[in-house]
Amino acid sequence: MQLRSSPASPFGRKVKIAAHYLGLSDRITVVPADTNDPQDSLRSQNPLGKIPVLLLDDGTALYDSRVILDYLDMLAGGGRIIPGGTARYEVLTRLALADGIMDASLLRVYEGRFRDPEHHSARWLEIQTGKVERGLAEFERRAGTFDPSLDAGSIALACALGYLDLRFAGAWRNDHPGLLAWLTEFEAGVPSFSLTRPA
Structure with a gap:
């Protein structure tokens, strides 16, 4: 998987911390993204041109960070960072x-x-x-x-x-x-x- 983000993004940082905690960081490559560059492929990955975006192995793009956290939690078995019930x-x-x-x-x-x-x-x-x-x-x-x-x-x-x-x-x-x-x-x-x- 690829994570499109930038070092200063607090939303990208959320995903990196979650991935590390869930034992998934070795499955994710961080690829820098420039939200100001119209030539950056980010805009085709997320039409809003916002980071972070998680690109799955099949090419699916997930955004925003809340969706990515939910996906990573599911990938790690569920209920690890987003509990069930009330x-x-x-x-x-x-x-x-x-x-x-x-x-x-x-x-x-x-x-x-x-x-x-x-x-x-x-x-x-x-x-x-x-x-x-x-x-x-x-x-x-x-x-x-x-x-x-x-x-x-x-x-x-x-x-x-x-x-x-x-x-x-x-x-x-x-x-x-x-x-x-x-x-x-x-x-x-x-x-x-x-x-x-x-x-």
């Missing part, structure tokens, strides 16, 4: 919230990267920042209610916090002691979190 929805809800933090953070980065300074929208940045802040506040409030065991929601949260460290100098750490303690424990127990940290 616990499934608690994990998937945390996954959705962490993904939302990543989405909003990416939009903040893109505002500075792809729009000329004179066209930056303070209102747009405020909206995206609000999403991040509310998401972090919810995770901080719940930090003691879920442990750093490896499931899809925890992987996504760790990657969201890692992306905030990468792009926003870890400013979240000052006001979220519960999350900071949670991430410290997660990192200590999940070696692939450090191994997948962007250089």
